[in-house]
Amino acid sequence: MLIRILSLVYLSLDVSAFAIPPLPYLHSFLGASNAQRQQQPLQDTLDAWIQKEERIALDKLLANVAPGGRNVEGEGVAAGTVHTSNPSGTFEDLSGLGEPKFGVDGKPFTGSWGRPQRDGPALRALTLMHYLREYNASNPLLWSAIEATDFYEPFYHASMPPKSVIKADLEYVSHYWNESGFDLWEEVEGLHFFTLMVSARSLREGTDLARSFGDYGAAAWYEEQAGYIEHILTRFWNANKGHLVETLWSKRTGLDCGLLLGSLHAVPSEVSQDEAIYPPWSDEILVSLLALTRDQHERFPINSSPSEDRDDDLEKFAFEGTGIGRYPEDVYDGYGTSNRGGNPWFLCTSSAAEILYRTATHISASNLTITSLGLPFYESLLATSSLDVEPGTFGPSDALYHSVMERLKTTGDGFLEVVKTHVDAEGSMSEQFDRVTGYMRGARDLTWSYGAFLGAVRARKEVKGL
Numbered sequence: 001m002l003i004r005i006l007s008l009v010y011l012s013l014d015v016s017a018f019a020i021p022p023l024p025y026l027h028s029f030l031g032a033s034n035a036q037r038q039q040q041p042l043q044d045t046l047d048a049w050i051q052k053e054e055r056i057a058l059d060k061l062l063a064n065v066a067p068g069g070r071n072v073e074g075e076g077v078a079a080g081t082v083h084t085s086n087p088s089g090t091f092e093d094l095s096g097l098g099e100p101k102f103g104v105d106g107k108p109f110t111g112s113w114g115r116p117q118r119d120g121p122a123l124r125a126l127t128l129m130h131y132l133r134e135y136n137a138s139n140p141l142l143w144s145a146i147e148a149t150d151f152y153e154p155f156y157h158a159s160m161p162p163k164s165v166i167k168a169d170l171e172y173v174s175h176y177w178n179e180s181g182f183d184l185w186e187e188v189e190g191l192h193f194f195t196l197m198v199s200a201r202s203l204r205e206g207t208d209l210a211r212s213f214g215d216y217g218a219a220a221w222y223e224e225q226a227g228y229i230e231h232i233l234t235r236f237w238n239a240n241k242g243h244l245v246e247t248l249w250s251k252r253t254g255l256d257c258g259l260l261l262g263s264l265h266a267v268p269s270e271v272s273q274d275e276a277i278y279p280p281w282s283d284e285i286l287v288s289l290l291a292l293t294r295d296q297h298e299r300f301p302i303n304s305s306p307s308e309d310r311d312d313d314l315e316k317f318a319f320e321g322t323g324i325g326r327y328p329e330d331v332y333d334g335y336g337t338s339n340r341g342g343n344p345w346f347l348c349t350s351s352a353a354e355i356l357y358r359t360a361t362h363i364s365a366s367n368l369t370i371t372s373l374g375l376p377f378y379e380s381l382l383a384t385s386s387l388d389v390e391p392g393t394f395g396p397s398d399a400l401y402h403s404v405m406e407r408l409k410t411t412g413d414g415f416l417e418v419v420k421t422h423v424d425a426e427g428s429m430s431e432q433f434d435r436v437t438g439y440m441r442g443a444r445d446l447t448w449s450y451g452a453f454l455g456a457v458r459a460r461k462e463v464k465g466l
C-alpha cells in the first residue's frame with residue numbers, strides 16, 4: 001500500500017490516516033441504507049461540485065500533515081528521519097535515503113518491505129526546490145541580505161558530505177539512479193518510468209539551483225546525469241506495443257497509471273529553460289493514456305452502462321471519462337489480494353483528467369499537431385464526431401482544432417465526473433472505488449487522492465474558456 005505524500009507536502013504524515021479499518025466483508029457490509037450514506041448527492045453541476053470539493057480536498061489533505069494536522073498523532077514523521085540508519089542503509093553513503101517506510105515516531109520500520117524506493121529523494125527535492133522558488137519570489141530582498149544564509153543553508157549548501165536536505169537528495173539521485181529499486185506502488189523491482197522521470201527532473205531543476213548557490217561542479221555533474229537518465233527514458237517507449245511501459249524488462253503489459261504520474265510530476269517549472277521529456281501533451285503519453293483507458297473501460301463493470309452498445313469493435317473505442325486503476329494486472333483490492341482483481345483509484349482517474357487539461361492548454365498556446373504516432377488518440381477522442389481526423393498542423397481557424405479542444409475539456413470533465421460519483425457524502429476520497437458497486441475501498445482519506453484531484457482542478461482552471 002502506498003503511504004507516500006507528493007508535491008504539496010512532504011514533511012510528515014500520519015500512518016493512522018492510512019490504516020485500514022477492519023471492515024466486514026463487502027457483501028454483508030453494503031446495504032441500501034449504507035449506500036445512501038456513502039453516495040454523494042449528485043444534483044450539483046460539475047462546476048458547483050468542484051468549487052465545494054476543492055476546499056474539502058485541501059482541508060482533508062492538510063489534516064494528514066504534521067505538525068498540527070487533525071489526523072496526526074504525536075509529532076508525525078519529521079524530515080530529520082533521513083539521518084537515521086535504516087534497513088535501506090545509512091546516511092553516510094546516503095543509501096538510507098531510499099527507505100520508504102518509517103513509524104509516526106520517526107523510527108525506521110524494520111519489517112520486510114519493498115525497499116529501497118528511489119523516487120522519494122527526487123520528489124522531496126522537487127517539492128523543496130519549488131518551495132524555495134516561491135519563497136524567493138515573494139521575499140526578493142532576502143536573497144542578497146545578510147540573513148540569506150540562515151534561511152537558505154538548511155535547504156541547500158554546497159558543502160560535502162551534504163548537510164542540507166536538497167543537496168543530500170540530489171547527491172542521492174545522481175549517484176543511485178541507475179540501480180534497481182521498487183516502483184511507486186511498492187511492488188515490483190527494476191528500473192521504472194515514474195522514478196526516472198522525477199529523478200531526471202530533480203537533477204535538471206537541481207542544476208539551476210546548484211548554479212545559483214555557486215556550486216558549479218555539482219551543477220555540471222547533475223546536468224550530466226540528467227542527460228543519461230533522459231537517454232534511458234527513450235527505452236520505455238515500446239514501438240511494438242504502441243505505448244510506454246512503466247518498468248523495463250517486466251512481464252506486465254507496462255500500461256500503468258505511473259506513466260501519467262511520471263509525466264505530470266516531471267513537467268518543468270515555469271522558470272525552467274529545459275524542454276519537457278514525455279510531457280502530458282506528448283504523443284507517447286496520450287496514446288499510452290488511450291491504451292490504459294481502453295483496458296480499464298472494459299475491465300471494470302462500473303465503467304460501462306448496461307444500455308451501452310457492447311460492440312467489440314476495438315477500432316471504434318470512443319475515448320471517454322473512465323474509472324482508472326493502477327495497472328491491468330493489479331490484484332490489490334484495498335484490503336488484500338483478490339482474485340477478482342483490482343479497482344479504479346481516485347488518484348489515477350484525476351490524473352487522466354489533468355493530462356487532458358494540460359494538453360488543451362498546451363495546444364492553445366501553440367497549434368495542434370497530429371502526427372501518425374498520436375493519430376490513434378485523436379481519432380478516439382473524436383470518435384463521435386463527423387470530422388475526419390488526419391495528420392497535420394491545425395490552428396484556431398480549423399474546425400478540427402476546435403473540436404479537439406472541446407473534446408479535451410469535456411473528456412477531462414468526464415474523468416472528474418467519475419471522481420464526483422464515487423466520493424462519499426462528506427466529499428471524502430479513499431484510495432479506490434469498487435469495480436462493481438462503486439463504493440470506496442482501501443486507505444481512508446488518502447493524501448494523494450486529494451493531491452491529484454487538486455492538481456487536476458488547477459490544470460482545469462488554466463484551460464481557456466472553462
Ligand SMILES: *[C@@H]1O[C@H](CO)[C@@H](O)[C@H](O)[C@H]1NC(C)=O
Pocket residue numbers: 178179180
Ligand atoms: C551505474 O552507472 C555507473 C557509472 O556510470 C556504472 O559504473 C555502473 O555500472 C552502473 N550500474 C548499473 C547497475 O547499471
Ligand SMILES: *[C@@H]1O[C@H](CO)[C@@H](O)[C@H](O)[C@H]1NC(C)=O
Pocket residue numbers: 132133136140143209212
Ligand atoms: C532568488 O532570486 C534572485 C533574483 O531575484 C536570483 O538571482 C537567485 O538565484 C534566486 N535564488 C534561488 C535560490 O533561486
Ligand SMILES: *[C@@H]1O[C@H](CO)[C@@H](O)[C@H](O)[C@H]1NC(C)=O
Pocket residue numbers: 365366367393395
Ligand atoms: C501555427 O501554425 C501556423 C501555420 O502553420 C503558423 O503560421 C503559426 O506560427 C503557428 N503558431 C504557433 C503559435 O506555433
